[in-house]
Amino acid sequence: MMGGVSAKRPIDGGSPRRPGNAFLLAQIGAHAAACFSQRVAELDVTPAQAGLLRLVGREPGQSQQAIAAKLGIPPSRLVLLVDSLEDRDWIERRRNPHDRRHYALYLTDLGTRFLGQQLGPVATAHNDEICAGLDEAERVQLQEFLERIAAHQGLVPGVHPGYRHSSEPT
Amino acid sequence: MMGGVSAKRPIDGGSPRRPGNAFLLAQIGAHAAACFSQRVAELDVTPAQAGLLRLVGREPGQSQQAIAAKLGIPPSRLVLLVDSLEDRDWIERRRNPHDRRHYALYLTDLGTRFLGQQLGPVATAHNDEICAGLDEAERVQLQEFLERIAAHQGLVPGVHPGYRHSSEPT
DNA sequence: TATTGTTATACTCTATAACTATA
């Protein structure tokens, strides 16, 4: 080993003493995602499944290609996700009569009920848990800030890239 | 397949029409982490390496066990991370003379310089990029909200759990 | 015997690319 050693005392290292907004957002965002994951696990659902279910409910009738593009994932990955929801009888693949290569995805009645009666309340409770510590006015204010940031970053309203390989401590 | 089909029209599905704060935090957080990952990649560094480097700079002299516990990762994973930083001559393992089982981690001079002159500016630029769209007063206000949330959620100031298996679309 | 750090192994998740069918 070459290069001497320093730092008998704590060193700041160029980064601000207290974490900035970007770091806090990443930290809290990861925490929120982990909490949500734990909550939906009690319904035997993964976050990815929950997200797809919500997307199909919000914009039914789309092809798998369109959905995969919207989520920024390869179509091959979507297949297994769709399979898992179809196995539970929550969504349904319907052939497009005009072009039999396409499938169009729709919620089943069961899926609609699950989304509205099971997943919805869990998402609401999750949101409340994360916002604990902020009063109503502050939550509105925070939402405005976050929406502005999201718009500035070009993020699509209902979709987030929980797919990139990050993993980032401290 | 049993269970009829519904949803000829878009369906809200119990979740709020516009994403709530928790969803926005997760979405923006993942985006911020991805941006940071891209930025530090230009320095040939992973987010995990950057985080460890900052942690060692902030609290030098800790054992690997202590750091692993703080980051919430298994010690075996930390070994490779420490190896990669030691290979670059940025940090150093020093034997504890009183208990030769322990190592204590310190920055080298080179690591101190890299942290201050390379990584620091990148982190600052990253923070500015994420906060684009908010003026100075709003950034301060946002930071206050985020710090309050982090405290309420019991998050340790410098450490975030970018380790759980989430992956969550929509 | 307990603890620190390390190595070895196995498992999960994901993307890439080959394959089938429709057009």
Add this chain to the structure above:
DNA sequence: TATAGTTATAGAGTATAACAATA
């Protein structure tokens, strides 16, 4: 030939558990 969906394979990243050294 091109496109939608599927299947198969391989790679990265991670945790679990066995191991060696020190106490």
